[in-house]
Amino acid sequence: xxxxxxxxxxxxxxxxxxxxxxxxxxxxxxxxxxxxxxxxxxxxxxxxxxxxxxxxxxxxxxxxxxxxxxxxxxxxxxxxxxxxxxxx
Numbered sequence: 141x142x143x144x145x146x147x148x149x150x151x152x153x154x155x156x157x158x159x160x161x162x163x164x165x166x167x168x169x170x171x172x173x174x175x176x177x178x179x180x181x182x183x184x185x186x187x188x189x190x191x192x193x194x195x196x197x198x199x200x201x202x203x204x205x206x207x208x209x210x211x212x213x214x215x216x217x218x219x220x221x222x223x224x225x226x227x228x
Contacts, residue, residue, distance in 0.1 A: 145181060150223040154180065155209070157218050163211050164218045172210070172226075173203040180214070182222030189215045 151172055156165040164180070172178070174194055180187040193213040196204050204210045 145179065145223070145225045147223060149225060151178070151226055152210075152224040154182075154218050154220055154222040154224065156220060157214075158211075159217070162214055164214045164222075166210050166212055166224055168204055168208045168210060169206055170226075171203060171205045172224075174201075177227035178212075179225045179227045180218050180222050181225065182219050185216075185218050185222045187214065187216050187218060188227055 151170040152166040152168040154164050155167050157163070158165070172191065172194070174191050176191050178189060178191055191212060194201055194204060195211040196208050
């Protein structure tokens with residue numbers, strides 16, 4: 141796991157967290173797909189997981205691209221303005 145990421149390398153930014161669903165709304169800057177490892181970092185957030193479920197406009201998708209607003213199922217609480225990075 142990468143300890144430090146450059147904000148310029150972020151794949152997306154968390155815009156909202158739905159506590160009751162454990163779902164993060166993310167505005168993507170780069171393509172992202174189901175099965176990819178991600179790292180969500182913020183002031184108090186440090187979460188690494190695999191993308192297991194992703195939706196765009198309430199429809200399940202396997203991939204999404206720049207400009208898409210996606211909903212991601214997450215394993216832990218994340219916060220608005222947290223950054224999402226790809227993990228190797």
